[in-house]
Amino acid sequence: MNPNPLRLSFNAVWLLPAVILVQQVAAQYSPRPAFSGKAGKTLTTSVPGRTVFNPLAPKKAPNILYIMLDDVGFGASSAFGGLIETPVFDSLADNGLRFTNFHTTAICSPSRASLLTGRNHHSVNVATVIDAAVDYPGHNGYMPFEKATIAEIALENGYNTFAVGKWHITPTPDITPAGPFNRWPTGRGFERFYGFLAGETDEYTPMLWENNNKIEPDLQGKQLTTVLADKAIEYIAGQKSAAPDKPFLLYFTPGATHGPHQVEQEWIDKYKGRFDKGWDWYRSAVLERQKKLGIVPANVTLPPPNPGVKAWDSLTATEKKIFTRFFEAYAGFLSQTDFEVGRVISYLKEIGQLNNTIVVLIIGDNGASKEGGLTGHANSINEYIDKSLFTEDYQERIRDIEKQYDDIGTSRAGANYPEGWAQAANTPFRYLKQDANSEGGTRNPLIIFYPDGIRERGIRRQYSHINSVTPTVIDLAALKVPQQIKGYQQDSLEGISVAYTIKQPDAPDRHHVQYYEIGGGRAIYKDGWKAAVYHVQGTPFEHDRWSLFNLTKDFNEQVDLAAKEPAKLNELVALFDLEAAKYNVYPLLGDTSLRAYFQLTKGPFDLRRQAVLYPGLTQLPARAAPLLLLHSFSIEADVESGSQALSGALLALGGRFNGFSFYVQNGKLEAAHNKNGKIDYLKSDVPIPSGRSKLRFVLMYNNAKNLTDPAGTEALFINDQKVAERPITKADAYIMPYDEGLDVGRDNASSVVPVYRAPFAFTGKLHTVTINY
Structure with a gap:
């Protein structure tokens, strides 16, 4: 590493900036370019063309x-x-x-x-x-x-x-x-x-x-x-x-x-x-x-x-x-x-x-x-x-x-x-x-x-x-x-x-109007004036109060002029409404603290309530995967083993800072929740039998307000025999890790829990993992 400053030097021929108006032209790409040569019956009687099959940039294009x-x-x-x-x-x-x-x-x-x-x-x-x-x-x-x-x-x-x-x-x-x-x-x-x-x-x-x-x-x-x-x-x-x-x-x-x-x-x-x-x-x-x-x-x-x-x-x-x-x-x-x-x-x-x-x-x-x-x-x-x-x-x-x-x-x-x-x-x-x-x-x-x-x-x-x-x-x-x-x-x-x-450092502004909106917080700028409102997530928009700033005199928005300049404020608020209608800003988000799941855009797993997953699926983002967040679900692994004790991840979601893992350790079934570094385990003392088995994890969720509140139970099953159970909190059911995704038959990237080491591939035969959610 050399953290010393990089000093750039240039031996450039200075040219005026190539500033032009944006031109509207026909699309350059054509799937059937014209042939300019001659196709005879033989090569000796033919003349090759000089067909341009792809767009060509101008010489010295930057x-x-x-x-x-x-x-x-x-x-x-x-x-x-x-x-x-x-x-x-x-x-x-x-x-x-x-x-x-x-x-x-x-x-x-x-x-x-x-x-x-x-x-x-x-x-x-x-x-x-x-x-x-x-x-x-x-x-x-x-x-x-x-x-x-x-x-x-x-x-x-x-x-x-x-x-x-x-x-x-x-x-x-x-x-x-x-x-x-x-x-x-x-x-x-x-x-x-x-x-x-x-x-x-x-x-x-x-x-x-x-x-x-x-x-x-x-x-x-x-x-x-x-x-x-x-x-x-x-x-x-x-x-x-x-x-x-x-x-x-x-x-x-x-x-x-x-x-x-x-x-x-x-x-x-x-x-x-x-x-x-x-x-x-x-x-x-x-x-x-x-x-x-x-x-x-x-x-x-x-x-x-x-x-x-x-x-x-x-x-x-x-x-x-x-x-x-x-x-x-x-x-x-x-x-x-x-x-x-x-x-x-x-x-x-x-x-x-x-x-x-x-x-x-x-x-x-x-x-x-x-x-x-x-x-x-x-x-x-x-x-x-x-x-x-x-x-x-x-x-x-x-x-x-x-x-x-x-x-x-x-x-x-x-x-x-x-x-x-x-x-x-x-x-x-x-x-x-x-x-x-x-x-x-x-x-x-x-x-x-x-x-x-x-x-x-x-x-x-x-x-x-x-x-x-x-x-x-x-x-x-x-x-x-x-x-x-x-x-x-x-x-x-x-x-x-x-x-x-570039050549006119003191030229008047040409960008006169600009709206802003994220999560219900919003603003409208026009020629140095700005109306803005801070919106508290989860509160009604009727509670919002607009502020007004003159940015040409007030560089960092310290003087609210809303009370002194009501006409200007009303003008800008009305302008925001026009811009919002023009660019599809409405409906504003933020009157609920959490987007209702049914309103989110839907993916393939969102349109059904069962997913059959196969080994080889790796690092599927949690939001794109079957939803395990704050509701009841079950995971069933169809496995086959010989005489040696099984080990390995059946399904893992997340990584070393946050996630959930359903796995086998030393021939026994386990599950674990990593809640921002705080880990809770559910372990069975019953060995998994040789041959074909159904290994199941079931989480039964009861709605809870706070992360530490009781929120139901979770259990492990081997061939429909319950082999472990414990109560859970809402934090256990908050399964939506962001930085790492879902793996089947292994835990790639970093391990959800420190009791095994990634990729912790399953040592038996894993046919399918079925999630009912």
Whole structure:
């Protein structure tokens, strides 16, 4: 590892930016190209044609590199005034343009859908995280083919197209071995894909796919971001070897710095002791740096702390100790990500491709994450999903996390920092990821770097949105947008290109109106004014109160003008309603705290109540698998054994931080629940007989309010004989692990429980596993 700053130098011939109007042309691809030669009866009497079977890019067409990070706040990286060292990002910014008034949607899937299509996120049916899509227009998660991705457009312009890293916009019910695959990356214009389909994955035991195939990679101890950078370089090397003059589009989205925050120890050690002064000090220090860089106006002050965040000086010594460790791990993760991005950038420079590459760097698909709660967590995102993060006793959580202090940031923990550090990483804004009403949720750094096309340097302050990126790249690369792609008539782009700002740093804004909505939180922007409402999940919308801000005078939303400017507020609220109707924003989500399951988009397992599964099924995401969450079900394994004692997993769902396993150990039947690191076992003392047997697990669920409340029973059966039983709590029945999926006949990736070691393949003959649910 060489964490020293990467200093980029360029010997570029400076050209004016290729800024054009988006052209509408006929689709270039034709399945029956015209033959220009002559076909005689023999080769000697024939003249070969010069048929162009594939689109050809113009000579010297630029490569396109989209880089988007995850859950990085506005004030985290040093490129935008943060105290976390990102020398590669700094260099790209210093040799390109910083956009300081750039906005995302406030959460991951919608931002990615908007980025790739150049449209608003409801317009492409991605209203929230794809896992929670509901069956309404604008919300169902199925991105229309009438709204092409930048990859589909690039293919029509003669590009090769690659996606490496996080995807998270394939409808979750479609992530099965049966597909359909038309909305996987390879179905939306990317010729090659290597990465993960969910919102996050473990950095050392990831759920990975290559193209449409689930793979079980051995990372050989490497961290995932390193492996993704390796794969990106591999794709570029192969493409430029085979077709050196052909441009490529690379969508590089490593998933960093979303939880779990896991990185090599040396990166954590780099920041040892550097944040001991705490998050209040960090906010003040970063604001001063941002002012010196010209990132924020000189008159900006810090807003009050977010609700629930304590003053650093009021914390106990134990709280300060563990909270500091969380941020040291996060900072190391971000610096390591910068380093791995630098490897890709350095490779392009090494092969002579960097100057002719449009690099779009988006430092975060939303603001810093609130998913660590007030204490942070050391196990997994399931602590946030099942709400144990908020319902468990605060002091008890602090004691438990202290026991895991040395593991925080390593592969041994699934860490995410507390909200106090998220607030600091979002300096100078209030609120966080998911808060679509706030600049803290939606304002992220954008850097555009293109040596051969952009000579200008500095800061651009014009208003822009993530739907602006693809229109901008279309302008810079002079791409032609066909009227039809794959037979689908194309709808108009909705984002506003910012290419006009390159040579006109003081040009008036062209992006005049933009709505925001995530989970009922919403806002509407118009020409410097913004109306916004924070919505509390699970409460009626009639309780919401709109605020009004003049962002031209109030950079970070500290002065609510709703009472003083009622006419302006009413104007903007009415405008939100118009935009919502136009883009299918309604119905608003968030009047119920948990989406009713019957409203979610349906997959193959959702349409029946029995599933017969076969060995070889591996890492099927829990949301795409038979539902085991908070209801009664049974699992029956049809097995056959000889004289030796059986062992191995029959069905496993999840991994070392959260999950459920039904397995055989030393010839005896067992089941286990891993509840964010707390494990309960159900064990039989009765040996499994030789020959053919039916092994069954039955969970009988009674509705319960709290995770610790009694919620029924579970039992084990061998050939209909009950061999074990115990009472369960609601936490036992909360079976929906996020980071690892369902395996049959083995437990791939990491083990659900420490009493066996993955993959723990079943040693007998497993015919089928039948789930009744």
